[in-house]
Amino acid sequence: MMSVMSDAPWMRGLHTDTGYLLYRLGLRSGSLFNAGLEQHGIRLRHYAVLRYLATADGARQRELADRLGYDPSAIVSLLDDLERLGLAERKPDPNDRRNRTVVLTDAGRALLRASEQDGRRVTDSLLAPLSPAERGTLHALLLRIAEPGGED
DSSP states (O other), X not given: OHHHHHXXXXXXXXXXXXXXXXXXXXXXXXXXXXHHHGGXXXXXXXXXXXXXXXXXXXXXHHHHHHHHTOOHHHHHHHHHHHHHTTSEEEEEETTEEEEEEEEEOHHHHHHHHHHHHHHHHHHHHHTTTSOHHHHHHHHXXXXXXXXXXXXX
C-alpha cells in the first residue's frame, strides 16, 4: 500500500517531510495498538497510564499528566475509566491528605502482563521492514527526540 501511495504526485512532497512521516507512523501505530488492546477493554492512552504506574509506586494525577504529556482534564477521565475497570485506584497521599495518589491494582498488573505479547506483535509488525540493527538505531534516535530537553 505504501509504495502505491508514495508514487502519487501529491505524496512525493509529503514523503520528503520527516515530521509528516512521524505523524503518519504515529497514526498507524496508535491504530494498531488500539486494535490489539481493544480485547482488553482499553485504548493506548489507558495503557500508557498503566505502564507508567507499573514503574512507579503510585503517582499523583498531575505527575501523570506531566510525564505522559496529557492534558490534566484528560487524566481525570482516563483514571475514572481505569478505576471503573478495576485496573487502578486513587488512594489518599500519605504525605499530603489534600492529594490522591494513583496506584496500579493487581488486575491492572495482570492486564499489563496479558497485553505485553499484543504490544510486541504490533511493534514487530510496524518494524518488520527493518533489520534488528536498524530497529536498535531507530529506537535510540526516537529516545533522543521523543523527550525534548531530556538530555539536560
